[in-house]
Amino acid sequence: MDENKTDNGFFVASEYLDDYFAECYEHLIVIKRDVVTLEPEKTPEKKVIEELFRSFHTIKGLSGMVGLAEAETLSHALEDYFRALRDARVTVSKEGIDILIEGVKLLEEVLTAKKSGQTPPSINEFANKIKIIITGQKPETKKNQSLSDETRQEIESKVYEAIKGGMNVWQFNFVPSNELAAKGVNVSIVRSRLTDLGEILNAVPKITEDGGVAFEFIVATVKDESDFKGWAEHGLTWERLKLTEEEMAKSHDEEDKGGIKRGPERSGPMSITNIVRVDLKRLDELMEMVGELVITRARLDDSIRRISRFIPEKEMDFLQETHSHMERQLRNLREGVMRIRMVPIGEVFERMQFVVMDVAREDRKSVKLEISGHDTEIDKLVVERMMDPMLHLVRNAVSHGIETKEERLAKGKPPDGKIRLNAYTSGDSVVIEIEDDGRGMDFEKILSKARSEGIIDGDELRNQGQTRDILDIICASGFSTKEEADMASGRGIGMAIVKNAVEGLNGSLSMETEPDKGTRFIINLPLTLLIVDALILASGGHIFAIPQPSVREVVEIEMDRINILENNELIIYRGAPLPIIRLGRVFGLTENYGPIVYGIILGSGSKKVGIMVEQMLTRREIVVRPITDPLVSVKGVAGATELGDGKPVLILHASDLINMASTKGGVLNA
Amino acid sequence: MPEETREKENYILFKLMGTTYGIKSNDVQQMEMIEHITPVPNAPAFVEGLVFLRGQVIPAINLRLRFGFERVDYDIKTRLIVVQKGTRRVGLIVDNAREFVAIPKDVITPPPEAISGLSGEYLEGVATLGDRLVLILNIEEVLNFAEAVKPYIQENN
Numbered sequence: 001m002d003e004n005k006t007d008n009g010f011f012v013a014s015e016y017l018d019d020y021f022a023e024c025y026e027h028l029i030v031i032k033r034d035v036v037t038l039e040p041e042k043t044p045e046k047k048v049i050e051e052l053f054r055s056f057h058t059i060k061g062l063s064g065m066v067g068l069a070e071a072e073t074l075s076h077a078l079e080d081y082f083r084a085l086r087d088a089r090v091t092v093s094k095e096g097i098d099i100l101i102e103g104v105k106l107l108e109e110v111l112t113a114k115k116s117g118q119t120p121p122s123i124n125e126f127a128n129k130i131k132i133i134i135t136g137q138k139p140e141t142k143k144n145q146s147l148s149d150e151t152r153q154e155i156e157s158k159v160y161e162a163i164k165g166g167m168n169v170w171q172f173n174f175v176p177s178n179e180l181a182a183k184g185v186n187v188s189i190v191r192s193r194l195t196d197l198g199e200i201l202n203a204v205p206k207i208t209e210d211g212g213v214a215f216e217f218i219v220a221t222v223k224d225e226s227d228f229k230g231w232a233e234h235g236l237t238w239e240r241l242k243l244t245e246e247e248m249a250k251s252h253d254e255e256d257k258g259g260i261k262r263g264p265e266r267s268g269p270m271s272i273t274n275i276v277r278v279d280l281k282r283l284d285e286l287m288e289m290v291g292e293l294v295i296t297r298a299r300l301d302d303s304i305r306r307i308s309r310f311i312p313e314k315e316m317d318f319l320q321e322t323h324s325h326m327e328r329q330l331r332n333l334r335e336g337v338m339r340i341r342m343v344p345i346g347e348v349f350e351r352m353q354f355v356v357m358d359v360a361r362e363d364r365k366s367v368k369l370e371i372s373g374h375d376t377e378i379d380k381l382v383v384e385r386m387m388d389p390m391l392h393l394v395r396n397a398v399s400h401g402i403e404t405k406e407e408r409l410a411k412g413k414p415p416d417g418k419i420r421l422n423a424y425t426s427g428d429s430v431v432i433e434i435e436d437d438g439r440g441m442d443f444e445k446i447l448s449k450a451r452s453e454g455i456i457d458g459d460e461l462r463n464q465g466q467t468r469d470i471l472d473i474i475c476a477s478g479f480s481t482k483e484e485a486d487m488a489s490g491r492g493i494g495m496a497i498v499k500n501a502v503e504g505l506n507g508s509l510s511m512e513t514e515p516d517k518g519t520r521f522i523i524n525l526p527l528t529l530l531i532v533d534a535l536i537l538a539s540g541g542h543i544f545a546i547p548q549p550s551v552r553e554v555v556e557i558e559m560d561r562i563n564i565l566e567n568n569e570l571i572i573y574r575g576a577p578l579p580i581i582r583l584g585r586v587f588g589l590t591e592n593y594g595p596i597v598y599g600i601i602l603g604s605g606s607k608k609v610g611i612m613v614e615q616m617l618t619r620r621e622i623v624v625r626p627i628t629d630p631l632v633s634v635k636g637v638a639g640a641t642e643l644g645d646g647k648p649v650l651i652l653h654a655s656d657l658i659n660m661a662s663t664k665g666g667v668l669n670a
Numbered sequence: 671m672p673e674e675t676r677e678k679e680n681y682i683l684f685k686l687m688g689t690t691y692g693i694k695s696n697d698v699q700q701m702e703m704i705e706h707i708t709p710v711p712n713a714p715a716f717v718e719g720l721v722f723l724r725g726q727v728i729p730a731i732n733l734r735l736r737f738g739f740e741r742v743d744y745d746i747k748t749r750l751i752v753v754q755k756g757t758r759r760v761g762l763i764v765d766n767a768r769e770f771v772a773i774p775k776d777v778i779t780p781p782p783e784a785i786s787g788l789s790g791e792y793l794e795g796v797a798t799l800g801d802r803l804v805l806i807l808n809i810e811e812v813l814n815f816a817e818a819v820k821p822y823i824q825e826n827n
Contacts, residue, residue: 292724542709587711625727629758631813632720632729634712640720640727648708648720648727 020066021115022277027055028111029347031104032354036369040094044085053082059107070110070120077130078103084134096133101358103130155218158201159241162220167198169241172217175208177235185234187215197221197228280380283341287530290334291623297330298645334623338530343383345423345432346374351387352394356419359398366405366416367398373423378430382505382525386432389498393434393521394419396495401438401519411516413437429507429549430527435520441513446470471511472605475499503655506532506547506638524549534622534651536643537598539613540589543649545622545641550654552601552608554616559595571599571610580610581661583652586636603658611657624651636660676774681797683804684751684767687739691764692773692797692804693753701767702750721761723752730761736812753809760813773797778806 034048034055056079063071081100084090106126113120162169174190194200198221206214218241228238304323308316349371360367378386402408402417409415420435450473475495502509507525526532526549534545535554555573562580563570569580580599584591591614599610622641625648627633638653681692682701702723707730709719716735720727730750735741747766752759781793792811797804 288724288726589711627720627727629729629760631717631731631760632710632713634710636712637710640708640722642722645706646722647706648722650708650710650720 017066017115020062021111023062024059024071024111027059028104028108029350031055033350035097035100035104036353036357038092038097038100040092040097042092044092046086049082049086053079053086056082068110068114070123071107071114073127074103074107074110074123077127078107081130081134090134093133098361099126099130099133101354101361102126104354105358155202159218159220162199162201163242167220167222168224169201169218169220170238171241172219172236172238174215174217175235176213176215180235183234190215190234190236191217193228193231194219197223278340280341283337286337286340290330290337291625293330294334294623297327300326302645338379338527341380341530342377342527343380344374345376345378345383345430346371348383348387348390349374349421349423352390352421355391355394356398359395360402360417363399364404365398365402367402368416368418370418370420371422372420376423376425376430377527378423378525379527379530382430385501385505386523386525389501389523390432390434392495392498394421397434397436397438397519401436401440403439407439413516425527426524430525432523432525433520434523435518437518440515440517440519441470441474441511442515443470446473450476466605467511467513469605470513471509472607475509500655503550506549508549530624532622532624533619534641535600535619536617536649537600537613538615538617540584540587540591542589543617543643544583544613544652545620545649546600546652546654547638548619550602552604555599555601555610557597557599557610557612559593559597569612573599573601573608573610578608578610579661580612581657582612586611586657586660602654607658609658609661611652611661622649622651676776678772678774681771681773681804681806682751682767683769683771684749684764686733686737686765690802690804692771692806693751693809695770697753697755697809699752699754699759702752702761704744704748704750704763718763721750723759723761726759728752728759728761730763731812732763733812734763734765753813755809755813758813762812771799773799773804773806781805 031052034052037048038044056075060072060075060079063069063075078100081090081096081103085092090096103126106121106123110120110123159169172190172194174187176185176187180186191200191203194217198219200217200219202216202218204216206216208214225238225240228236231238300323304319311319353369353371356367356369397419398417402419403411403413405415408417418437420433422433422435424431447470475498499509502523502525505525507523510522510524511519512522513519526547533548535548535551536543536545538544555571557571557580561571563577569582570577571580572578578599578601582591583589593612593614598613598616600613601608601610603609620643622643624639624641626639627637636653636656637650638656639651640648641651643649680695682695682698683690683692685691700723702721705721707719707721710717710729713719713729716732718730718732721730732741742765744763749764749767750761751764751767752761777799778795778797780795782796792808792814793805794808795806797806
C-alpha cells in the first residue's frame, strides 16, 4: 500500500486515486486538443483559453486533494500562464507554445510516474522557465482588462443568474461630455435612471481610447428596449448581453468550484449531467449475465423441442411464440449492453494531434493533421488497445513519411505535410485510416534492408515485391528503415507490435503506398471484441470457431491432389505452392479425412498457410470469452465461445497458428 | 475447553480415492454436477478442459490426475468444486463432495514430515475428526501453475 502514500503523508484509498487519474487524463485529452490549436502571434479564441485555464485549474485542485505536490505545482504554473493569456498580459509566442507542450508532457509524466509508484521527474526547472515566460514579456495594456479575475467571474455569474432568471441584461456605456452636462445629463442622473430600470449588477469607470472617461453599467431588467430608446441622445449606447453555451457551462462550473468536476465537454446535444461513468468491470459482469441468459435460453429451446409432441398444438403455438419473443428481446438486450461499451474514437484522434505537433516540432517539419469520423464508435477495450499502435503509425508518418519543407518544395508539393486520420463503420467492422502525403515507401530500399538483415532470403521477392509483402517485411520484428535512431522512431514500439495488436483484436492491417504521393495504413477492426463473425468447423471430433476477419479464404481440397515434399504437404493455391498444416497435427488430435477436405487460408505474403480441417459447418456470430487462466492458455487458442448448448467451443488464434505452422520442428515432426 | 469458545473454520469435505480432503469454504465458490467439458489441446494432462460457468470459461482440473492417481469415469457422484483464489477461478473434479463442517483449529496439525512425494507440497495440515482423518489442502499450491506444469513445459516448447 506504500505507493498510495502521498506527498503529504496521507493515505489515499486507491479507488480515489484511480478516479483522480481518470479525471486528470480526461482533462489532459481536452488540454492536448486545445493546445494544438494555438498558433504563435495569433490571438486564440477566448473559449479555448478559458477551457485550458479551467482544465489546469481542475487538475490543480484535484492534485491538491490527493496530495500530489508535483502535479499541483505544475498545473498551477500552467494555469498561471493561461490566466496571463486570458488577461492579455502575455501573447501566444512560439516559446510559449513550446514550453506549454513541454509542460503538458511533464505533467503527463508526473501522473504516469505517480500512478506506477515511481519517482516523478523534477519540475523545478520547468517552473522557472514558465515563470520567465509569464513575467518576462512586456505586459500589454488593453482597455477593459483592469478587472481582477475574481470580480470578473463574479459579474459573469451574476449575469448568468439574471439571464437564467428570465431577465434581460444590458451593458450600457455612458460617455459624459460638457454638452450633456449642460443638458443636465451626468453620470449620477444616468445611474438613477438605470436604477429605476432594473438592478445594476456592475458599474465601472473606464478610460476611453482617446484618454477620456466613460462608464460601463451592467443592468438586469425585465423591461425592454422601448423603455430606454430615447436615451441614445443622452450619450448612452447599449448592447444586450447573451451568454454563449460555453459561458453558461462555465458559470455553472464556478458554482461547484472545488468539487469534483465532470469529464471533457462534447459538443452537441449530449448534456454533461447525463453522462455516467461506469467501471468497465461492471459492464463485463453485465455481459456475463447476458451470456448466461443466452445459454439458458438455448436450453429452454432444447426442452421445448423435446416436449413438443406431448403438448396440444394450440398450447405449443403459444409457447413457441412466447419463446421467440424472448429470443428477440434477449438479442436486443445483448446489443444494448454492447452499445454501452462503445466510445467515440475521437478521443484517440485528439491525442494524436498532440503527437503530430510534438514529433513535427522535434523533426522541424510542418505538418497539418486532418481528422474525420470523430464520432465513429468502437468498443472501449479496442480503443485502449489501439492507442499505442496508432501512436506509432502517426509518429512514423511524421518522422518517416513526411518530407522536410525543402524536399517538399523541390518536389513541387505544398510545404506543409498533411496527415489524415479517418474512421468509419463498415458493416460489422470499424475502419481506421492513417494517411500521409509524404514520400511513400521505397520498395527497393526496404527489400535491400530486409535482405541485409536476413528477414528475407536473397532471391525471395527478387523483383519489385507486392505491397502486401512490403507490409510483412516492415512488420517483421527488428526492422527499421531509418538509419539513425531518432527520438521518434527510437522510442515506443515497432510495426511488428502494430500488426500484433491489430491481429490480436481480430483485425487486419493493410497498406497502400505510392512514391511521392504518400502512404495509407488501413486498420480493420471488429466493432466489439465480444462479438465476432466466425466460421465454425469440425476436425478430430472437436468443434472449433475461427474469427472470420482473420481468414483469407476457405478452399476445398481434394486429398489426392496434395503434394508431399519431405515433411511438408503442399497444394497449389492461386498458382503458387502453399503449405498445408493439419489442424489435428498442431493440436494432437486424430483426424479422419474424407476425399474432400477444407483448407482455411491464413496469413499473408510469404507467411501464408492453409490449415486443413475435416469439415466446415457454418458461419455464426459468436460471443468471445477470453481464456485467462495459465492452465489453459495454450498456443493456437484465442478464447472460447458457445453455440447455444452451453458447451465451450475453442476459438482458434490465427496468427498463433501461422507461427506454429512455420516453426517446422514443432508441428510437422510432432 | 468448552465447545463454544474453540476457534473454528468452515470446510467443504470431499473424497478422492476414498480419502477425505478439506478445502476452506471461503475458497469455494460453488459446487456443480459435471456437465460438458471441452478438452484443450496441448494443456497439461490433468487439465480436463474448459467448462462454462456463469458465462465465464474456467479450466477444470482432474484432481485425481493432479495428485498422480489413476483416472476413473465420472459417475453420478462426481462433482466439480469451483474454487476462487485471487482472480483465478478453477474447477476441481473430485469423486464426491457432500459435507460442510466446522473444524476447530486445534485439531489441525501440520502434515507429518514423513509424508513424501507430490502430495506433501499442497497439504496444509491434517485434521483429526473423531476416527476420521481429513487432509486439509492449500488451494494456492494445488493451482500453482509453475509446479503443476513443470513436466509439460519442455514438451510444449
